[in-house]
Amino acid sequence: MGIVNITKSYDADFVRQVEEESGQDLALCYQCGNCTAGCPYTFAYDYPVSKIMRLAQAGQKETVLKSKSLWLCATCESCTTRCPNNIDVAHIMDVLRHMARREGYAPVPTVKKFWDSFLDSVENNGRVFEVGLLAAYIAKTGRFWTDLDLGPKILPTGKMHFKPHQIQGKEEIAKIFKRYKEGSRK
Amino acid sequence: MSDSLKFAYYPGCSGTGTSMEYDMSTRAVCRELGITLTDIPDWSCCGSTPAHTVDHTLSCALSARNLQLVENMKMDTAITPCPSCLTNLKTAERRMKDDDMRDKANKLLDNPYKGGVTTKSVLQILVEDLGLDALKNKTVRPLKGLKVAAYYGCIMNRPPEVMNFDDPEHPMAMDNIMTALGATVLPFPLKVECCGASFGIPRKDVVMNLSGKLLDAADDLGVDALVTACPLCQMNLDLRQSQINSATDAKHNIPIFYYTQLMGLALGMNEKELGMNKLCVSPRKAINAIGSENK
Ligand code: SF4
Ligand code: SF4
Numbered sequence: 001m002g003i004v005n006i007t008k009s010y011d012a013d014f015v016r017q018v019e020e021e022s023g024q025d026l027a028l029c030y031q032c033g034n035c036t037a038g039c040p041y042t043f044a045y046d047y048p049v050s051k052i053m054r055l056a057q058a059g060q061k062e063t064v065l066k067s068k069s070l071w072l073c074a075t076c077e078s079c080t081t082r083c084p085n086n087i088d089v090a091h092i093m094d095v096l097r098h099m100a101r102r103e104g105y106a107p108v109p110t111v112k113k114f115w116d117s118f119l120d121s122v123e124n125n126g127r128v129f130e131v132g133l134l135a136a137y138i139a140k141t142g143r144f145w146t147d148l149d150l151g152p153k154i155l156p157t158g159k160m161h162f163k164p165h166q167i168q169g170k171e172e173i174a175k176i177f178k179r180y181k182e183g184s185r186k
Numbered sequence: 187m188s189d190s191l192k193f194a195y196y197p198g199c200s201g202t203g204t205s206m207e208y209d210m211s212t213r214a215v216c217r218e219l220g221i222t223l224t225d226i227p228d229w230s231c232c233g234s235t236p237a238h239t240v241d242h243t244l245s246c247a248l249s250a251r252n253l254q255l256v257e258n259m260k261m262d263t264a265i266t267p268c269p270s271c272l273t274n275l276k277t278a279e280r281r282m283k284d285d286d287m288r289d290k291a292n293k294l295l296d297n298p299y300k301g302g303v304t305t306k307s308v309l310q311i312l313v314e315d316l317g318l319d320a321l322k323n324k325t326v327r328p329l330k331g332l333k334v335a336a337y338y339g340c341i342m343n344r345p346p347e348v349m350n351f352d353d354p355e356h357p358m359a360m361d362n363i364m365t366a367l368g369a370t371v372l373p374f375p376l377k378v379e380c381c382g383a384s385f386g387i388p389r390k391d392v393v394m395n396l397s398g399k400l401l402d403a404a405d406d407l408g409v410d411a412l413v414t415a416c417p418l419c420q421m422n423l424d425l426r427q428s429q430i431n432s433a434t435d436a437k438h439n440i441p442i443f444y445y446t447q448l449m450g451l452a453l454g455m456n457e458k459e460l461g462m463n464k465l466c467v468s469p470r471k472a473i474n475a476i477g478s479e480n481k
Contacts, residue, residue: 040340040380044392072392074383075235076340079356088345097239110388115236120456122231122248128199137387146390150425157464168228172251172296179294180244 014061020097028085030051035079035089047071049079049089056092065100071108073097113140119177121164126173129164191315194221194261196252196275196305197230198268198417204425205417207461211446212267212308214460216384219316219324220454226255226264235318235384246287247294249278254299261322267308267446268418269342275305276348291358307342309445310351318366326454328368331478333407335374336360336445337400337423339381339416354378360445362414363434367452372407376400381422394433397422401430401438409474420444425432443468451476 019026029050036048046068047055055064065071069094079089106112117136121128156158167173201209216223233248252275256264266272279285282301292298312321338357346354355378364371381400382393400423404412414420424442431438442465450460451473462469 028289038407040396041392043395044389071384072389074340074380074385075238076380076383077344078340078378079228080345082322089231090378094234094238094242101240108389111385114384114388115239118234119240120235122233122237126230127202128234130199130203134387147387147429149429153466154204154427157466159206161203165202167230168232169251173230173248175296176244176247178249180241180247183293184241 003122010059011061012059014064015056015059017099018056018092018095021098022088022092024087024092026053026057026092028059028087029083030085032084034084034178035080038078038082040076040078041069041072041074043070049073051092052093052096053087053089056096064096065103065105067100068107069093069113070097070100071106110141110143111139116140123174123177125164126167126170126181127165131160131162132164191220191311192222192224192261193256193311194256194259194264196229196264196271197225197233197234197267198266198271199473200268200417202265204421207464208267208417208420208444208446210295211444211460215446215453216284216308218450218455219312219320221311221316222410222420223265224259224261226252226259229255232271232278234270234274234350237275238274242281243287243290244296245274246278246281246291249274250282250299251295251297252299253278253282253303253305254295256303257300258297262303264303264306265308265311267415267417267444269307269339270418272305272307273341273348276350279305280348281301290480300379307351307415309342312363314351318362321449322366323339325367325452327449327452327476329364329452330368332369332448332472332476333408333410334364334369334413334443334448335372335404335407335414336364336377337374337404337412337414337419338377339419340383341415342415360415363445363449367449369448372409374403374407374412376403381416381419382416383422386422386426387450390429391433393422393426394430397426398430398434398436399409401427401436401440402425404440405436405438409440410475411441411443411469412450413443413449415445427467439467439471441467441472442470443463443469 036050237245382396385392
């Protein structure tokens with residue numbers, strides 16, 4: 001964790017934008033650390049969630065949006081449930097991820113690629129097609145499947161389907177994505 | 187039983203695949219208890235976590251398409267077994283009450299959603315609409331002798347303002363169901379901790395660490411089995427248990443049941459119907475413990 005020079009890099013627009021998109025008042029955070037104490041992912045984060053809150057408050061746009069923590073947050077809602085000031089912290093994490101995406105940051109590429117593959121699967125099939133999702137993820141990351149040992153466990157259960165479920169509303173779902181993408185390009 | 191126990195049913199994508207035994211046992215148990223489930227015709231994916239990490243309007247629209255289908259069915263309550271689907275549907279249910287959000291999300295849909303559908307978990311309607319007494323009365327094979335702990339995972343009850351059911355830190359619905367069925371329920375200290383969620387593929391180390399702690403805690407308690415209500419929790423703890431053993435140098439051998447599977451056993455159903463053969467860690471030892479107290 002580097003040292004940040006707050007006075008030099010305070011970005012008021014960023015603070016306003018986070019507050020607007022999340023509907024939360026960042027100034028309410030008094031750094032009690034309750035969110036971090038309950039966050040199961042602190043061990044994997046570069047900045048614990050209360051630090052993300054502090055950095056956001058201090059308008060440290062780049063440090064926040066580059067943070068790995070945003071991509072490792074599982075939205076477990078522990079922080080939101082336990083914040084004494086009723087700040088919806090998990091929602092802020094979500095909004096920061098949206099901003100990071102828009103600015104092109106993806107410091108944990110495997111997570112982003114997994115989520116993208118998931119949504120591609122929904123866009124193409126209307127429902128998630130698990131085997132297809134795995135194949136797409138492997139293709140996107142160029143990583144060999146690290147779960148080969150699970151094959152012999154899951155295949156005999158007959159739970160993995162090798163063809164997607166076709167739903168009638170498939171086109172409707174594809175249109176949701178199309179309209180969304182058109183709207184966000186404007 | 188009355189007409190009131192009729193619901194629109196949302197199985198969720200994993201219910202048609204990796205958690206099919208949850209879907210099977212949920213349907214079987216509801217049938218046995220006189221609860222009528224009507225599948226939402228042509229339901230689609232709620233978008234799960236990936237959608238809300240991209241955009242809230244997109245996420246809302248993917249869920250709202252399903253709520254709109256429930257409106258078409260002229261029904262007002264939809265239920266789902268999966269906490270992840272539930273969170274998305276409930277969040278959409280709430281956000282779509284805001285005029286601005288409803289306008290934006292409806293612009294993405296072919297058929298706009300008017301609002302007014304309520305979503306609940308199957309667990310919630312079993313406890314609140316059916317009730318534990320009705321469940322006790324139908325029990326033909328009490329789970330006596332079986333020591334279980336209930337693991338809820340992180341989002342079944344959180345955040346409380348959205349989920350509106352049970353206690354966000356100490357939920358008791360599954361504990362109470364298991365007690366009503368005659369099992370010995372041990373208090374599980376990590377009942378709402380996260381299992382590592384969907385990071386099994388992109389960041390396996392995270393799941394090994396978090397689910398590993400859950401299995402350690404379960405073994406420390408001396409349980410015969412854990413019961414869960416979440417497909418992701420079940421998959422991380424059951425399918426990945428052998429990986430966790432290798433990664434953490436442990437020797438866990440704990441069956442991970444969906445609570446509906448054990449309910450089904452207590453209601454006298456057969457194992458096949460409940461998908462017991464689809465579990466990775468063998469449930470045999472735990473099932474054999476049932477009734478051992480009386481022998
Ligand atoms: S729990 Fe709330 S007030 Fe405390 S540090 Fe976290 S966000 Fe700030
Ligand atoms: S929602 Fe994210 S930041 Fe909050 S406690 Fe859970 S993992 Fe941590």
